Amino acid sequence: MAYTKRSDGRDLEELRPMEAKAGVIPNADGSAYFKIGNTIAYCAVYGPRELFPRFLQNPKTGIIRCHYSMMPFSGSGERIRPGQNRRAQEISKVMNFALNPVIDLTDFPNAVVDIFVDLPQTDAGTRCAAISAAAIALADAGIPMKDLVSSVAIGQVEGTVVADLNYQEEAYPGVVSDIPVAMTHNTKEITLLQMDGEISKQHLLKALEMAKRATEKVYQVQIKALKEKFVRE
Amino acid sequence: MDVNSETIARLASTGQRLDGRNVQEYRQPIVIETNISWTAEGSAKVQIGKTVILAGVKLAIEKPYNDTPDEGGIMVNAELLPLSSPEYEPGPPGIKAVELARVIDRGIREAKAIDMKKLCITPGEKAWFMMIDIITINDDGNLFDAAGLAVLAALKSAHFPVVDPETGAIDYKHKTEETLPIIKEPVPVTIYKIGTSLLIDPTREEEDAYDARLTVASDDKGILSALQKGGDAPLTMEEISAMIDLALEKAKFLRKTLNSLVKS
Amino acid sequence: MGLLTKERDIVIPGEALAEGLDFLPGENTYREGEQIYSKVLGLVTVSGHVLKITPLAGPYIPKPGDRIIGKVIDITMSGWRVDTGTAYSALLNVKDATTRFVRKDEDLSKLIAIGDYVVVTIIKVTSQNLIDVSMREPGCSPLPGGRIIKINCQKVPRVIGKQGSMISLIKQKTGCEITVGQNGLIGIKGTPAGELTAVRAIRIIEEKAHQDGLTDKIQQFLEQK
Numbered sequence: 001m002a003y004t005k006r007s008d009g010r011d012l013e014e015l016r017p018m019e020a021k022a023g024v025i026p027n028a029d030g031s032a033y034f035k036i037g038n039t040i041a042y043c044a045v046y047g048p049r050e051l052f053p054r055f056l057q058n059p060k061t062g063i064i065r066c067h068y069s070m071m072p073f074s075g076s077g078e079r080i081r082p083g084q085n086r087r088a089q090e091i092s093k094v095m096n097f098a099l100n101p102v103i104d105l106t107d108f109p110n111a112v113v114d115i116f117v118d119l120p121q122t123d124a125g126t127r128c129a130a131i132s133a134a135a136i137a138l139a140d141a142g143i144p145m146k147d148l149v150s151s152v153a154i155g156q157v158e159g160t161v162v163a164d165l166n167y168q169e170e171a172y173p174g175v176v177s178d179i180p181v182a183m184t185h186n187t188k189e190i191t192l193l194q195m196d197g198e199i200s201k202q203h204l205l206k207a208l209e210m211a212k213r214a215t216e217k218v219y220q221v222q223i224k225a226l227k228e229k230f231v232r233e
Numbered sequence: 234m235d236v237n238s239e240t241i242a243r244l245a246s247t248g249q250r251l252d253g254r255n256v257q258e259y260r261q262p263i264v265i266e267t268n269i270s271w272t273a274e275g276s277a278k279v280q281i282g283k284t285v286i287l288a289g290v291k292l293a294i295e296k297p298y299n300d301t302p303d304e305g306g307i308m309v310n311a312e313l314l315p316l317s318s319p320e321y322e323p324g325p326p327g328i329k330a331v332e333l334a335r336v337i338d339r340g341i342r343e344a345k346a347i348d349m350k351k352l353c354i355t356p357g358e359k360a361w362f363m364m365i366d367i368i369t370i371n372d373d374g375n376l377f378d379a380a381g382l383a384v385l386a387a388l389k390s391a392h393f394p395v396v397d398p399e400t401g402a403i404d405y406k407h408k409t410e411e412t413l414p415i416i417k418e419p420v421p422v423t424i425y426k427i428g429t430s431l432l433i434d435p436t437r438e439e440e441d442a443y444d445a446r447l448t449v450a451s452d453d454k455g456i457l458s459a460l461q462k463g464g465d466a467p468l469t470m471e472e473i474s475a476m477i478d479l480a481l482e483k484a485k486f487l488r489k490t491l492n493s494l495v496k497s
Numbered sequence: 498m499g500l501l502t503k504e505r506d507i508v509i510p511g512e513a514l515a516e517g518l519d520f521l522p523g524e525n526t527y528r529e530g531e532q533i534y535s536k537v538l539g540l541v542t543v544s545g546h547v548l549k550i551t552p553l554a555g556p557y558i559p560k561p562g563d564r565i566i567g568k569v570i571d572i573t574m575s576g577w578r579v580d581t582g583t584a585y586s587a588l589l590n591v592k593d594a595t596t597r598f599v600r601k602d603e604d605l606s607k608l609i610a611i612g613d614y615v616v617v618t619i620i621k622v623t624s625q626n627l628i629d630v631s632m633r634e635p636g637c638s639p640l641p642g643g644r645i646i647k648i649n650c651q652k653v654p655r656v657i658g659k660q661g662s663m664i665s666l667i668k669q670k671t672g673c674e675i676t677v678g679q680n681g682l683i684g685i686k687g688t689p690a691g692e693l694t695a696v697r698a699i700r701i702i703e704e705k706a707h708q709d710g711l712t713d714k715i716q717q718f719l720e721q722k
Contacts, residue, residue: 025371026283027318030554038271042370044316048556048584059625062584067315067323072366073273073289077405079364082312083325102511104536107558109625111584116316118368120287121270139510139538142555142651146527146536147511185511186534226509226538230553230707235568235612236684240644244689251644253693 003158007168013210015152015164015217020133020225022140030141032225034133036152036218037166038123043133045141048111056112062105066095066115068130074122076167091127098131098151098182098192104144113143124167124178125153131182131192136222140229149191150218151182154207156199161207163214179204181211185219188212238442245430251439256432257479259486260284265382265494267390274408275391277495279383281434283373285317288383289366290391290413294403297353297360305352305360309338309367311380317369318437334367336461337380340419340450344458347388348414359401361393363413374437377448377461381421382487386495388413419458420487421450422480426466431476433483447473449480453488504543507553507707508535514548523549540707553707557583557650557680559628563619564636566645566678569612572605579615579630582647582680587628589617594632614640614684616676640676643686646696650681652706656699663702663712670719671695694719 006012016037025031028044035041048062056063068091072082095115105113115137117130131151138145155165156177162169165178177197183190190208199207241251248256260282270276273289280286297304311334315321326334341347352361365387367380392408425435426445435443445464451457457477462468468476500515502508514526515533522528525537526548535541539550559565559581567579567587576590591599595608609615618634632638648656657664657677668675673687673695685695698715705711 025285025316027371027373028316029556040270042316046315046319049319050584050586069314071270071287071289071368072310072312072364073270073276073291076272078293078403079291079366082310082366084323108556108584114315116314118314118316120276120289120368121272123272140554142537142539142552142649144525144536144555145510146534148509186513186529186532223509223512227507230507236614236640236642237644239642249689251693 003160003172006162008166012160012162013213015214016166018218018221020136020221022136022225022229028137028141030137030139030143032133032136032140034129034136036125036129036164038121039119039125039129040121041117041119041126041129041133043115043117043130043137045113045115045134045137045143047113048105048108049114051110051112057110059109060106062108062111062113064096064099064103064105064113064115066092066099066117066134068092068095068117068127070119070122070126074119076123091130094127094192094194095131095134099134099138099149101189101191102145102147102149102184103138104146107144113138113141124165124170125180127192128152128180128182132218132222136225139226147184147186148219148222149182149184150215150222151180151192152211152214152218153178153180154211154214155179156197156203156207159203161203161210163210179207181208181215183211183215185216237438241439241442242428245427245432248430250432252436256430257483259434259483263490265386265491267386267495272405273387274394275387275389275413277383277386277390279379279386281375281379282436283371284375284379285370286376286379286383287368287370288380288387289368290387291364292391292393293362293364294354294359294396294401295362296358297356301349302357303353304349306349306362307338307342307347307365308362309334309341309365309384311337311367313369313372318372321372332461333376333380336377336421336448336459337367337384339459340381340421341384344417344419344450344452344456346415346417346419348416351414363388372437374435374440375423377421377423378434378487381450382491385418385420385491388415389495417452418488418491419450419452420484420491421448421459422483422487423448424476424479426464426468426472426476431472431479433479447476447480449477449484451481451484455481500543502541504541506541507539508541508550509538510536514541519546521547523547525550525552552651554649555651557581559583559585559619559622559626561619561622563679564616564634565619565630565680566614566616566640566676566682566684567630567680568614569609572611577605577609579617581628582682585626585628587617587619587630589615589630589632593620593630596633609639614645616640616678616684636676640684641674641686643674643684644692644696646683646685646699648681648683648699648703650679652703653677653679653681655706655711656683656702658712663715666712666715666719667695667698671698
């Protein structure tokens with residue numbers, strides 16, 4: 001059975017409704033709220049600040065450190081035990097990889113920029129929401145960046161390539177693959193690529209083509225959030 | 234900031250504050266929003282000034298404790314997220330988070346705010362347990378009062394999930410019309426002592442300047458259900474009496490705010 | 498070809514500012530191929546053929562000559578360690594702290610204690626952002642009491658105003674002594690009401706720093722008081 005009609009009635013390339021806001025956490029140097037469908041991410045950026053333990057310091061440049069975490073009540077099932085788990089650690093690591101290529105902290109040797117993302121509710125696509133939120137928060141914090149990173153998952157359900165899988169689609173009984181992608185805006189370079197499920201190379205390349213168009217839609221929401229903060233009266 | 238602490242103490246002695254508020258005044262606006270997380274059975278976001286805090290309630294079916302075989306249970310946890318303040322670091326909850334969670338827990342548990350017997354499904358075997366998480370989004374002081382409001386609002390907004398009558402499995406995707414059996418709404422109010430002055434709703438800066446504090450949780454009849462004294466300075470009987478009077482008065486104000494913003 | 502934005506436009510990191518070789522990349526911008534892009538969130542300034550961005554937020558980068566406010570956090574053999582509100586603390590050497598002779602065995606905490614705030618001038622910054630400061634420059638001294646607030650350092654030029662016009666206005670209308678550090682810390686000392694009005698005025702400037710006609714707005718705010 002070909003997958004032609006999506007469970008929530010979206011077009012194949014249609015993303016879930018998005019909302020974003022910059023500067024939502026006054027204590028932070030930069031912050032953002034990013035919502036896509038039923039997934040919500042809060043992000044706060046602190047720094048550049050002094051990095052401890054000292055052996056982590058890089059005398060040539062400042063570094064970033066991502067911390068991804070789901071709130072205990074944010075899962076679709078039972079309560080999640082708070083604190084670090086292997087999944088959160090891995091996502092934090094790939095977030096670092098996804099954001100690092102655009103960040104320039106050479107003026108801040110030995111320092112760290114901490115990026116915290118916490119999600120109060122989730123429904124698939126959390127790491128992508130986390131990265132998109134982080135890009136807004138980093139810009140809001142005035143961190144020098146070559147470009148903005150935008151992220152969304154592309155998926156393949158029974159041979160059909162679709163954008164921004166929701167939870168029902170991720171759990172679809174059949175051949176499904178979930179491909180979180182992050183891209184830089186200007187050069188359309190890929191800074192996050194993961195996949196689980198099964199897919200042919202041909203479908204994967206089609207999915208990455210779709211990712212270019214899909215991340216552009218995320219970018220428009222990010223740019224709007226940043227500029228809205230400074231709307232002239 | 235030490236300079237500010239000195240100034241805060243000096244101003245407090247004449248009933249003034251850094252931000253121009255009266256010593257017995259909450260910051261405005263107080264905003265309470267419920268159902269901020271669709272994955273929680275009940276949830277709320279509370280904003281007092283620049284302090285923003287979330288509370289979420291998850292419900293689960295567990296075996297009752299041996300000493301209360303016909304009652305459900307409650308657990309309160311607090312996470313002071315490093316997202317919410319440059320002072321917090323990643324890692325397991327520190328003593329500040331543990332104290333916050335335990336004071337809020339006592340306020341609800343000891344007031345018997347929830348009819349625990351109604352949470353029992355099969356005595357000795359199955360009962361509903363409420364797992365409440367308090368999460369800070371922006372800490373600008375007075376977490377006790379903000380968390381108290383957030384937890385009450387989350388409990389009031391909670392709905393039981395659907396349970397499969399055959400297997401007994403919980404379907405967290407679907408909620409019933411049924412709400413929690415709430416009997417009372419104990420509201421915690423924290424009174425701070427700086428020098429000889431009493432003040433409420435401190436900002437983060439004012440918290441750095443306090444000598445002693447007393448958190449008082451009370452219900453709408455003025456019965457106290459939890460107390461917690463904090464700070465290095467001692468309190469006299471007269472001071473405690475005055476602090477409780479002030480807490481009871483302010484609890485009325487907070488309860489009115491809660492009820493006007495969150496319908497049962 | 499040519500400009501893709503205009504003067505005082507708000508741009509975000511990676512936003513293209515100009516195309517072709519007619520323009521040169523200035524502060525907070527970079528060229529890649531034919532295009533010039535912004536590197537930060539900020540306002541576009543076109544001066545002749547040079548494009549630069551005035552950041553709307555961002556960290557303080559220490560520069561020699563800057564007067565900053567710092568907090569003494571430690572005392573060393575030769576002076577004081579000063580927190581600058583950045584990732585880098587500064588050293589205030591005894592010889593740069595006072596003109597008077599300090600005996601070798603003197604207790605430095607009697608001169609400046611831990612927790613004190615000092616107004617100091619940056620005299621040296623290394624490539625690794627090691628910072629030396631001095632209190633012997635004009636306008637430098639331990640900070641008197643009152644209160645200290647922190648604003649984003651990128652808003653400091655607006656708080657000071659052209660030739661100090663904005664800060665003079667606030668000082669005059671509130672009767673406060675005000676010291677603005679380039680690192681975004683501001684010391685304010687006056688009557689409680691005066692201090693509060695000054696803080697509120699500065700918060701308005703911080704919030705509306707990207708807008709035009711700020712002096713009029715602040716004048717109006719202070720007149721109402």
